[in-house]
Amino acid sequence: MIGAFSSLPNSPTFRYVASMRRGMRICGIGWTITLAVIAGLFVVDSQISNLKSEIPAAPTTPAATPATPAPPAISALSTTGVLLSPADRELITQTGLASGNWLDMAETLRRALLADRNGFATVSNPAWSERLYLCQMLFWLGQNECEQAALFVMPRLKADSTLTVEKVREALQQPGSAKNLAKIFIDDEDFPRNAPLAQRLKPEALTAILKNGELVEELAQTVSREDYLPGVVRVLNDLYVHAPNTFGQYPALVAALAVVYDQPLPSNWPNHQVPQKTVPLDFGNWNGLFDYFTSAAESRELLMDIQKLRADQLKFLIDAPLKVSEFQWARKNIRQSRSRFEDVFSLITYDQSRAGTGQFVWPDTDYTLATISKSGGICVDQAYFAAVCGKARGLPTLYFSGQGKDGGHAWFGYLKTDEKWVMDAGRYGEQKYVTGYAVDPQNWRQINDHELDSITNRVTLSPEYRHSNSLLVLATMSDADGDNESTADLLQSALKTSPNNSAAWMAMASFLRTTKQTELLKQHLQAMAAQFEKQPDLRTYALQQQVEIAREAGDTTAVNDLQQQIIQANRLRRSDLSIAAGSDVLTQKLASGDYPAAYTEYKNLIRKFKGDGGGNLYYDIVAPFVRRLYKAGQIKLAKDSLSFAYNYLKPSSGSILDGEFEKLQTELNAAPR
CATH class of the missing domain: 3.10.620.30 (C8orf32 fold)
Structure with a gap:
């Protein structure tokens, strides 16, 4: 991802931005990147610089000015053992407004946090954490809006089912097309300007935000990499201008509104059955x-x-x-x-x-x-x-x-x-x-009730859990500095501080994968599966990652053993996870062209889940398998597969599932004999 920044000036500020991009390879709180977003960024990374260059600045916004000299030394940025006073926050705010060097101040604070992690990174010392949250806020304020637009839009272009990578490449080569593509995901009023995010805020609004430690903490704990920062800042500014007297009294409410209304509403809200x-x-x-x-x-x-x-x-x-x-x-x-x-x-x-x-x-x-x-x-x-x-x-x-x-x-x-x-x-x-x-x-992405339960249970309210998240942020910063030893140490500390923090486990897995420490990664994933034995989603995630490692190594025996573990462990209480694993098994067998063996495996899966699978079994196993056989010209086998599933599932007459079986049967009957 560094190539996208090769044309930027070689100043400390821009070097810091680039280093933070390197830090994205591990999942820190506040800057967590989902696997889907990571995949999207890597696929279209070579186009990010093109998108940045094609997004024009708003006519009323002056061009970005050259970097100004570093701000005067601020002792509060270099020490982390004492709580910030109102005077400290005022000085930091006014210095940033006067110099515009938000990123330089963030880097000064980052280095102090890294240097003092052993002395002050403790659950009982909130001074360290509040500076960490402030560091994130200063970093965001210094971000260029066009840069944020590029990082926000490109993964979504990849994820949009109506767009292929080829279409995106073709569109990006045409003048002005980047702006049109971006408008799919960004409201006109939020369209990026060639300026730092701080310039989107009125000075009095920016002052109110930075002086409110609770609001800074809520934003640091809540804003994710999938948020559109210009939109977040726009909502913050509007709320302050609208209600300056009550703005600071409801920091969590303000933060929630900012992260929800930073991007357009999906066209299928509230659901696909309501125009x-x-x-x-x-x-x-x-x-x-x-x-x-x-x-x-x-x-x-x-x-x-x-x-x-x-x-x-x-x-x-x-x-x-x-x-x-x-x-x-x-x-x-x-x-x-x-x-x-x-x-x-x-x-x-x-x-x-x-x-x-x-x-x-x-x-x-x-x-x-x-x-x-x-x-x-x-x-x-x-x-x-x-x-x-x-x-x-x-x-x-x-x-x-x-x-x-x-x-x-x-x-x-x-x-x-x-x-x-x-x-x-x-x-x-x-x-x-x-x-x-x-x-x-x-982010308008799907989440299941089991995942929600795992992130809203009582453990997330504990000081240990929140401190573990703080250590993840510092680990991201250490990784950005290229310090693998400190990164690993901080990730281990995050795990030790709160063993139930799933984000820490995933961050360590991501780090080990990126640094190609395969044996340590396998051990880590095995430990993760044991730690979350009673949380099926997380345990299955750890096992599925082991499946991918074994598949890359060509170890088909290990792949089969791990997949069967997933199927058996979840068959009774979480058949959806077992069915997903079974679907993966079927896909591999179909890819080999051994249709009789695939049919045998298919029947075994139907028998296992006949009483619990219902719609999940139909949509994830039956319909895809039957259609795949149909497409391969295996018409008789496709019909036999559908009939076998119907006889085992026995959907109630007139039910939704009964209707789905009938539609698929009609498709097969229309096939040439």
């Missing part, structure tokens, strides 16, 4: 949402004290971009208590006629809470209604969907106490919905 034009949206009204929740909090009309919640919890409160009138309607009409809020799901009468005729898309002209309450609906409408009403009453909520014995279903989850989520409100036990999938509003 978005019928939804009373008001996406850009984060000021209105801030007013609604702060006013309701001050008048004690919410079911939860939102000032006690963190930003990573509140993002599930403020993520419905609706007209404020929707929340007002819910607060007036829905009076269920916090302990019985799951009852709201059944307030919506189930529309049997829609379900019976297969009318799964919302048929009315508007999708307001009042209309849903009056007209009734199916499970997706019940879940949406309950989730939005929960938010209006001050409860973080999620909309879930999943596959059960007879097909798909929707339900909702909510934060029942300050520390406990309920994940199954409206979930039907007899259908065996193994996993529910929601959306993380910070």
